[in-house]
Amino acid sequence: MKRSESVWDSVGNTPLIRLKSLSEHTGCHIYGKAEFLNPGGSIKDRAAKGIIQAAEADGSLQKGGTIVEGTAGNTGIGLATLAAERGYKVVLTMPNNQAQEKYDMLAALGVTVHAVSPCPFANPDHFYHQAGRLAKETPGAVWADQFENTANAQIHYDTTGPELWEQLEGRIDFLVAACGSGGTLGGTSAYLKARDPAIRVIALDPHGSGVHDYFKCGEFTGDGGSVTEGIGIKRLTANLVRAVVDDALRVTDQAMMDMLFHTAHRDGLFLGTSSALNLYGAYQVAMNNRNSGKTIVTFMCDHGSRYAGRLLNPSWLEEKNLVPRPLF
Numbered sequence: 001m002k003r004s005e006s007v008w009d010s011v012g013n014t015p016l017i018r019l020k021s022l023s024e025h026t027g028c029h030i031y032g033k034a035e036f037l038n039p040g041g042s043i044k045d046r047a048a049k050g051i052i053q054a055a056e057a058d059g060s061l062q063k064g065g066t067i068v069e070g071t072a073g074n075t076g077i078g079l080a081t082l083a084a085e086r087g088y089k090v091v092l093t094m095p096n097n098q099a100q101e102k103y104d105m106l107a108a109l110g111v112t113v114h115a116v117s118p119c120p121f122a123n124p125d126h127f128y129h130q131a132g133r134l135a136k137e138t139p140g141a142v143w144a145d146q147f148e149n150t151a152n153a154q155i156h157y158d159t160t161g162p163e164l165w166e167q168l169e170g171r172i173d174f175l176v177a178a179c180g181s182g183g184t185l186g187g188t189s190a191y192l193k194a195r196d197p198a199i200r201v202i203a204l205d206p207h208g209s210g211v212h213d214y215f216k217c218g219e220f221t222g223d224g225g226s227v228t229e230g231i232g233i234k235r236l237t238a239n240l241v242r243a244v245v246d247d248a249l250r251v252t253d254q255a256m257m258d259m260l261f262h263t264a265h266r267d268g269l270f271l272g273t274s275s276a277l278n279l280y281g282a283y284q285v286a287m288n289n290r291n292s293g294k295t296i297v298t299f300m301c302d303h304g305s306r307y308a309g310r311l312l313n314p315s316w317l318e319e320k321n322l323v324p325r326p327l328f
């Protein structure tokens, strides 16, 4: 085990875990990258590091400066986790309908959060546009802009992709992942396809997001909604544009929830909703390639404890009509 001399250095190099129950049932090898073990508890620590690194390098982020971001929570937590050690302030805009645990974590980290009403992206009051304005109005501030700042996908190209390649010694048949900003899929798929063009990349998507339709027919359509947090997008971001994708799959909230409780009970991993959606996508690909011994990799983006107030609340599950069923 390597030693880290700072929180900064402890981002990434996460374990890659074979999901025994899913692998044995399908006759494939399903691996999840344990991104919940990053210091801020999610895959977004990588994006935060890439973005801060780039802003320091181009001189836009100076000593004592402020980082402004619009976030569903995890990017803000990642930025705050890394900013503390380096002496930056963090100011966030965030929709007010996210899991309470994320606001609690941000409060613990001493970050200013402007919780705003959720609205369509075209509305100037969307948390994304509010963050852009706030950054402009704040002296010495930079806007992290995880969606359009390509330092996000770049760090996945530089770290996540090579880690997966090394951990599986290049034996990867499928990469499957959902998108929030598109950074993870953009950077990782570009790296892995460059190493081996035969690797099949499948974009996963919850209902209410346009990524599935975009890769299937070139348009960001798609209706409905999803209880998943941190994933789903209806526009082509500068990070998503890097993604090299062969196919797309939509995953229902019910299937995601079945997987969430399956891995908790059968694999000892209580994961967040995007991780469960990713694992369901991996499972579906494995079922389509049953007993082939194929290797499928995905991301376990954050931990279920970040959503415990919802996931472990029977009335919330009932209200959402999402009572978990056995997967098999």
Ligand SMILES: Cc1ncc(COP(=O)(O)O)c(C=O)c1O
Binding pocket: 042, 043, 044, 072, 074, 075, 178, 179, 180, 181, 182, 183, 184, 185, 229, 230, 231, 272, 274, 275, 301, 302
């Ligand atoms: C829990 C969770 N999973 C997945 C993602 C998606 O990652 P990306 O933004 O790299 O597409 C996010 C992004 O915020 C997230 O918070």
